[in-house]
Amino acid sequence: MILAMEDAFIIYLDRLSDEKEESIDFKTAPQFVNERELTFGQVDVNGKAYMAGDHLIIDLNVKASASMPCKICNEMSPFEITLNHLLITVEPKGAVYDFSEDVREALLLELPQVTECQGGECPDRVGVEKYFAKSSSSEEHFPFSALDEGDN
Numbered sequence: 001m002i003l004a005m006e007d008a009f010i011i012y013l014d015r016l017s018d019e020k021e022e023s024i025d026f027k028t029a030p031q032f033v034n035e036r037e038l039t040f041g042q043v044d045v046n047g048k049a050y051m052a053g054d055h056l057i058i059d060l061n062v063k064a065s066a067s068m069p070c071k072i073c074n075e076m077s078p079f080e081i082t083l084n085h086l087l088i089t090v091e092p093k094g095a096v097y098d099f100s101e102d103v104r105e106a107l108l109l110e111l112p113q114v115t116e117c118q119g120g121e122c123p124d125r126v127g128v129e130k131y132f133a134k135s136s137s138s139e140e141h142f143p144f145s146a147l148d149e150g151d152n
């Protein structure tokens, strides 16, 4: 089931009375983590929610596809984040609980430090390495060295 973001991460607590479990199974394209250098595509969420005393327990598996810029060529580079048994425990106030923020935070914690496109084989990598190699030996090709030699 593909849900709109605003309907997706909602638990209706009255449905959980009598110790009934509610199963959770949806896909959505969340708007919540579109920060400047990070976009999320589809997020698959499944699991269950139930009450344990005063506490709402949500036990989830989350699979998210996301993109961040490649550290070398800056092209948006896709990757996946999987969360197995993300356990959310809250004492809910009110009739509904929106767990989008819990999922958002859990996903942000699992972000890679850096991404590189093509699974670590960025086509621009060679160019960058050449550049670094050139600049490390730059003193031999210092543009004014020829003039200095001419004065001697």
Ligand SMILES: [Zn+2]
Pocket: 070, 071, 072, 073, 074, 075, 116, 117, 118, 122, 123, 124
């Ligand atoms: Zn790249």
